[in-house]
Amino acid sequence: MPAVPTAPPARDRRPIRALPDELISQIAAGEVVERPASVVRELVDNALDAGATQVTVRLQAGGVRRIVVEDDGQGMPPEELPLAFMRHATSKIHSLSDLESVQTMGFRGEALAAINSIADCSILTRAEGHNHAHILDGRTGELQPAARTRGTTVEVKELFFSTPARRKFLKSDATELAHCIEAVRRHALARPEVGFAVWHEGRLVEQWRRCDGPQALTQRIADVLGAEFASQALPVRRLTGGDGTGPTLEVTGLTGTPTASRARADHQYAYVNGRFVRDKVLAHAARSAYEDVLHGQRQPAYVLFLGIDPSRVDVNVHPTKIEVRFRDAREVHQAVRHALEQALAPSRAGAASPAPPVDPELPSPPPPCTDRGPDRQAGLHFEPRETFAPGAFRSGIPVSDLSALWSRPGQDTARAADPTPAAAGGPGPAASLPPGDWPLGRALAQLQGVYILAENTQGLVLVDMHAAHERIVYEQLKAQRGSSSQASLPRQALLLPAPFAATPTELATAQEQAEALAALGLEVTPLSVRTLAVRAVPAALAQGDAVALARGVLADLAALPASTVLERAQDELLASMACHGAVRANRRLSLDEMNALLRQMEATERADQCNHGRPTWRQLTLRELDALFLRGR
Ligand code: ADP
Numbered sequence: 001m002p003a004v005p006t007a008p009p010a011r012d013r014r015p016i017r018a019l020p021d022e023l024i025s026q027i028a029a030g031e032v033v034e035r036p037a038s039v040v041r042e043l044v045d046n047a048l049d050a051g052a053t054q055v056t057v058r059l060q061a062g063g064v065r066r067i068v069v070e071d072d073g074q075g076m077p078p079e080e081l082p083l084a085f086m087r088h089a090t091s092k093i094h095s096l097s098d099l100e101s102v103q104t105m106g107f108r109g110e111a112l113a114a115i116n117s118i119a120d121c122s123i124l125t126r127a128e129g130h131n132h133a134h135i136l137d138g139r140t141g142e143l144q145p146a147a148r149t150r151g152t153t154v155e156v157k158e159l160f161f162s163t164p165a166r167r168k169f170l171k172s173d174a175t176e177l178a179h180c181i182e183a184v185r186r187h188a189l190a191r192p193e194v195g196f197a198v199w200h201e202g203r204l205v206e207q208w209r210r211c212d213g214p215q216a217l218t219q220r221i222a223d224v225l226g227a228e229f230a231s232q233a234l235p236v237r238r239l240t241g242g243d244g245t246g247p248t249l250e251v252t253g254l255t256g257t258p259t260a261s262r263a264r265a266d267h268q269y270a271y272v273n274g275r276f277v278r279d280k281v282l283a284h285a286a287r288s289a290y291e292d293v294l295h296g297q298r299q300p301a302y303v304l305f306l307g308i309d310p311s312r313v314d315v316n317v318h319p320t321k322i323e324v325r326f327r328d329a330r331e332v333h334q335a336v337r338h339a340l341e342q343a344l345a346p347s348r349a350g351a352a353s354p355a356p357p358v359d360p361e362l363p364s365p366p367p368p369c370t371d372r373g374p375d376r377q378a379g380l381h382f383e384p385r386e387t388f389a390p391g392a393f394r395s396g397i398p399v400s401d402l403s404a405l406w407s408r409p410g411q412d413t414a415r416a417a418d419p420t421p422a423a424a425g426g427p428g429p430a431a432s433l434p435p436g437d438w439p440l441g442r443a444l445a446q447l448q449g450v451y452i453l454a455e456n457t458q459g460l461v462l463v464d465m466h467a468a469h470e471r472i473v474y475e476q477l478k479a480q481r482g483s484s485s486q487a488s489l490p491r492q493a494l495l496l497p498a499p500f501a502a503t504p505t506e507l508a509t510a511q512e513q514a515e516a517l518a519a520l521g522l523e524v525t526p527l528s529v530r531t532l533a534v535r536a537v538p539a540a541l542a543q544g545d546a547v548a549l550a551r552g553v554l555a556d557l558a559a560l561p562a563s564t565v566l567e568r569a570q571d572e573l574l575a576s577m578a579c580h581g582a583v584r585a586n587r588r589l590s591l592d593e594m595n596a597l598l599r600q601m602e603a604t605e606r607a608d609q610c611n612h613g614r615p616t617w618r619q620l621t622l623r624e625l626d627a628l629f630l631r632g633r
């Protein structure tokens with residue numbers, strides 16, 4: 001066992017001493033620079049503060065070996081250049097009152113000093129009115145004349161060379177590159193008037209051209225997040241105050257319809273006065289605006305800009321300035337929530353009106369991922385019956401084919417073969433019982449595309465169809481994986497690979513986690529620098545939406561903390577796959593399909609709870625029904 005560290009004995013006490021400058025900067029770097037992407041963010045911040053109209057980022061080895069950021073901004077005169085690497089030296093604020101109204105990205109005067117303390121840096125720059133450029137070596141402090149047009153080039157080599165412990169925490173080049181691109185993307189979304197380009201190992205990997213005109217922002221959002229998002233997203237524009245009723249707050253941007261919701265919160269971009277922030281108040285306000293139209297864990301996608309008087313927000317609460325503190329969080333919450341609710345009004349109205357008839361030719365609506373909270377489970381209060389334990393019915397009698405539940409029109413032709421759905425423990429004997437004895441009863445109808453109504457000897461059975469199916473699929477996946485956590489799920493090759501436009505993170509994850517994907521029965525390989533193709537899926541999910549499944553699993557894998565041993569996350573991953581593979585709400589089911597689902601539930605262990613621990617079905621007895629109508633009193 002490692003010895004528990006104890007406080008040094010009193011006689012070892014060391015004198016108090018001021019730390020050397022270099023060490024102070026290295027400590028500061030610990031806060032500011034987590035990975036290459038942090039450097040990219042700081043350098044692009046500086047380029048934008050200098051008024052650049054074009055920013056070019058060049059990377060090697062995911063930015064670990066080399067990061068270069070070039071801009072066409074104001075540049076720095078040679079006499080000021082040495083100050084740039086000095087701690088707490090800045091041109092952006094000169095007094096406390098400046099801090100209260102700061103409009104620039106930077107103001108702490110810390111970034112270049114911190115970066116210079118943990119990497120080999122140089123700055124090449126030429127200011128307006130100077131007839132040549134200068135280059136400053138961060139290590140030696142040597143300043144020399146050089147050639148360049150107006151603007152600045154900062155080069156950062158061998159990040160963390162002096163702190164190898166830090167370097168060990170870095171992930172693969174592909175992942176670090178993805179983070180660097182994400183850092184530029186965050187800037188790009190807010191600054192359509194600036195062009196951005198990212199090169200990796202001499203190859204152009206991302207480029208967003210300068211946009212002008214009234215549609216500039218929409219154009220940029222389309223370029224960065226995809227035309228699909230931009231074309232269906234709803235404009236957000238709401239101004240409060242300004243007429244003397246309170247402080248001026250402006251909320252603008254684009255927000256996704258509920259259909260564009262995602263499994264992860266990876267398309268949520270919030271800006272306060274142009275600065276990208278991670279803020280709980282904003283995230284919560286957005287979440288609550290979507291409350292009625294988005295189920296459960298689904299995450300809205302949005303790009304939101306909050307304009308607020310700088311004196312009402314403190315940007316100096318976090319070394320990387322990614323967090324802010326509002327003077328009045330409630331007013332901000334309300335403004336954002338109302339702005340989004342207003343933008344979403346058409347879809348909310350749609351949600352409240354009776355469901356339109358389901359057209360089998362149309363793609364299904366967004367997956368609710370089962371998370372229909374208990375508060376949504378109708379006003380009637382009744383307990384699930386312990387009349388049977390579904391697992392007790394397991395044996396080997398075939399039940400109807402459930403595969404139709406997964407299929408969508410037009411998709412089946414692309415599959416290599418029709419899979420035979422293998423139930424978790426084989427179907428139950430209930431299927432061979434006369435219908436009157438089926439524990440979960442005989443299906444009568446489907447309610448609102450969400451519930452199955454069935455009749456059994458005791459009365460009415462209500463089944464949450466997505467939750468129930470999800471449970472069945474989950475148990476199937478677990479059974480197919482077998483008891484060994486090392487085993488892989490049986491997979492099925494797709495006849496035609498399913499390509500999709502992938503984000504850098506998805507590309508990196510597919511590459512890095514190929515083994516984990518294989519264990520989960522998935523094969524996802526790159527087709528080009530921007531495209532991935534799904535080539536195989538788990539046999540149990542072969543009829544589902546392969547791309548949605550792959551995306552979901554990639555997002556899950558990317559979100560796993562680096563230290564997580566995959567085996568430990570396996571069940572969680574299978575549960576998430578089951579959610580993607582399970583029949584969606586609003587799928588019109590035939591009575592046969594409903595009965596098949598009920599029989600499958602009877603045959604599946606733990607089928608009476610969904611993967612989130614909520615009941616999948618409830619019994620309403622005749623006696624309870626009688627009581628509802630005050631019969632026999
Ligand atoms: P901050 O941005 O908080 O002021 P930095 O350490 O990032 O601190 O930069 C220090 C100073 O160097 C800035 O205040 C700015 O005057 C100057 N500087 C840094 N990068 C650039 C650039 N790309 N173009 C012009 N000036 C720059």
Ligand code: MG
Pocket residue numbers: 042045046105106107111112
């Ligand atoms: Mg800066």
